[in-house]
Amino acid sequence: MKVLVPVKRVIDYNVKVRVKADQSGVDLANVKMSMNPFDEIAVEEAMRLKEKGKATEVIAVSIGPGQASETIRTALAMGADRGILVKTDQTVEPLAVAKILKAIVDIEQPALVITGKQAIDDDSNQVGQMLAALLGWPQGTFAHSLELGDSSAKITREIDGGLQTVEVKLPAVMTTDLRLNEPRYASLPNIMKAKKKPIDEKSAADLGVDITPRFKVLKVSEPPKRGGGVKLASVGELLDRLKTDGVLP
Amino acid sequence: MTSLVLAEHDNAALKDATHKTVTAAAQISTPVHVLVAGENCAGVAEAAAKITGVEKVLLADAPAYARQLAEPMETLILSLADKYDAVLAPATTTGKNILPRVAAKLDTPQVSEIVRVLSPDTFERPIYAGNAIETVQAPAGKTIVTVRTTAFVAAAEGGQAVIEKVAAPADSGLSKFAGETLSKSERPELTSARIVISGGRGLGSRENFKLLDSIADKLHAAVGASRAAVDAGFVPNDYQVGQTGKAVAPDLYIAVGISGAIQHLAGMKDSRKIVAINKDGEAPIFQVADYGLVGDLFKILPELDEELAKRGYK
Numbered sequence: 001m002k003v004l005v006p007v008k009r010v011i012d013y014n015v016k017v018r019v020k021a022d023q024s025g026v027d028l029a030n031v032k033m034s035m036n037p038f039d040e041i042a043v044e045e046a047m048r049l050k051e052k053g054k055a056t057e058v059i060a061v062s063i064g065p066g067q068a069s070e071t072i073r074t075a076l077a078m079g080a081d082r083g084i085l086v087k088t089d090q091t092v093e094p095l096a097v098a099k100i101l102k103a104i105v106d107i108e109q110p111a112l113v114i115t116g117k118q119a120i121d122d123d124s125n126q127v128g129q130m131l132a133a134l135l136g137w138p139q140g141t142f143a144h145s146l147e148l149g150d151s152s153a154k155i156t157r158e159i160d161g162g163l164q165t166v167e168v169k170l171p172a173v174m175t176t177d178l179r180l181n182e183p184r185y186a187s188l189p190n191i192m193k194a195k196k197k198p199i200d201e202k203s204a205a206d207l208g209v210d211i212t213p214r215f216k217v218l219k220v221s222e223p224p225k226r227g228g229g230v231k232l233a234s235v236g237e238l239l240d241r242l243k244t245d246g247v248l249p
Numbered sequence: 250m251t252s253l254v255l256a257e258h259d260n261a262a263l264k265d266a267t268h269k270t271v272t273a274a275a276q277i278s279t280p281v282h283v284l285v286a287g288e289n290c291a292g293v294a295e296a297a298a299k300i301t302g303v304e305k306v307l308l309a310d311a312p313a314y315a316r317q318l319a320e321p322m323e324t325l326i327l328s329l330a331d332k333y334d335a336v337l338a339p340a341t342t343t344g345k346n347i348l349p350r351v352a353a354k355l356d357t358p359q360v361s362e363i364v365r366v367l368s369p370d371t372f373e374r375p376i377y378a379g380n381a382i383e384t385v386q387a388p389a390g391k392t393i394v395t396v397r398t399t400a401f402v403a404a405a406e407g408g409q410a411v412i413e414k415v416a417a418p419a420d421s422g423l424s425k426f427a428g429e430t431l432s433k434s435e436r437p438e439l440t441s442a443r444i445v446i447s448g449g450r451g452l453g454s455r456e457n458f459k460l461l462d463s464i465a466d467k468l469h470a471a472v473g474a475s476r477a478a479v480d481a482g483f484v485p486n487d488y489q490v491g492q493t494g495k496a497v498a499p500d501l502y503i504a505v506g507i508s509g510a511i512q513h514l515a516g517m518k519d520s521r522k523i524v525a526i527n528k529d530g531e532a533p534i535f536q537v538a539d540y541g542l543v544g545d546l547f548k549i550l551p552e553l554d555e556e557l558a559k560r561g562y563k
């Protein structure tokens with residue numbers, strides 16, 4: 001079966017994010033960009049399915065500027081077979097992303113779409129669910145483990161109270177949580193090989209999707225700062241203070 | 250102008266997250282209706298009817314909703330959505346699983362995890378793991394939002410809403426529940442506890458993590474963890490506090506052996522008082538802590554436990 005893995009180019013998770021002084025957004029100039037960590041987990045899971053002989057082809061898709069092809073190359077270096085770049089310099093909101101992915105799914109007909117549960121830039125946690133709904137497919141979000149059958153999949157999900165397993169009919173969408181796997185590093189030979197793998201370039205218009213933003217971002221500001229407090233010498237002193245503050249029973 | 254709130258419950262009890270979401274809903278569009286979807290959950294509907302500000306409770310009681318799986322829930326909410334200007338769910342794993350499906354089918358963008366309602370169509374929400382706050386205006390039409398519940402006070406109880414049964418549309422049968430492992434705990438729930446004590450990598454092992462238990466018992470506190478501690482296998486995933494785990498805002502948050510990665514801070518920095526216990530006095534956790542104890546946690550924890558016992562906490 002074919003597996004489609006949407007991957008997003010985001011600010012690297014180790015970079016300290018700075019809000020622009022004019023509050024128009026976050027400063028992305030000269031900042032290291034990487035694949036969204038949850039999407040790396042998605043690529044890894046797809047590769048494991050391929051190594052087990054369950055997936056026949058793994059396709060990485062990214063939506064973004066020309067540089068998003070680097071993110072696709074990362075997926076190709078991890079082992080994905082080919083890439084699709086939907087090129088745009090515009091902000092693409094989650095619903096528009098889901099519509100683009102639906103158009104690609106309609107063309108590629110994968111049995112499984114695996115993507116991160118959220119991107120670490122806008123933290124929306126929407127695309128997988130929206131894509132599943134637009135396709136009329138079931139979903140297994142926040143995946144902790146996957147047991148893939150021929151016509152269905154058992155997906156164990158990280159939920160607030162613990163773990164929940166759902167059985168979904170294929171085709172389906174799965175979104176990854178942190179504990180699904182530990183993504184591999186691409187080896188040098190695989191990075192070289194990835195350079196020769198094909199990346200097909202499309203535009204949203206080619207796919208018939210209107211990506212005009214629907215939201216108006218009025219500003220992006222610094223979160224309220226919490227003043228640092230005092231260091232205390234003993235647990236006795238700590239309990240006295242907490243009692244005075246009224247936070248201890 | 251009416252808003253619909255998806256109730257958070259486990260068929261037996263209504264969760265506090267619902268009351269908090271009702272508070273947010275009342276700031277967007279009133280009156281507020283609450284949808285209780287589940288199986289044998291009439292008691293939950295009665296509890297929801299007592300929330301102040303709720304005009305009507307819709308009760309969808311059918312086997313298909315026993316686990317509130319996303320696919321049947323999407324169909325149910327869509328069957329009701331016409332009558333509402335705003336549809337809200339708490340940003341729990343249930344709400345986050347369901348609501349984007351509804352939004353997509355209504356061709357309406359969703360605003361995730363709002364922390365403040367500035368006007369009925371304008372919201373603040375954390376982005377970049379809480380490193381920035383985005384102020385966003387939703388387009389005209391229906392408003393669909395999930396609510397970070399720690400940012401809103403719970404609506405009081407004292408109301409008397411009517412309960413109306415709603416019909417269950419046919420289930421697509423695309424998904425079915427196949428089991429669960431829920432953490433059993435006598436302690437309060439992480440997201441609603443008044444005191445939370447969390448451990449990080451500094452605790453070193455699953456065994457050592459139990460050092461928190463005795464203190465948690467004395468304080469009637471919930472136990473949480475940093476992502477590092479969960480990844481290391483000290484505790485299960487549902488302990489995780491942070492941007493990708495649970496957001497908590499108790500009266501008192503005690504961080505033990507947690508360095509304070511930004512993604513952890515994002516999940517707890519709205520706590521009223523924060524205490525940090527860490528051997529590294531330079532750890533970022535001290536920048537948000539009201540009180541810090543710098544030292545070996547394996548010495549400090551037993552001392553704290555003993556001091557609590559001495560002062561009559563048990």
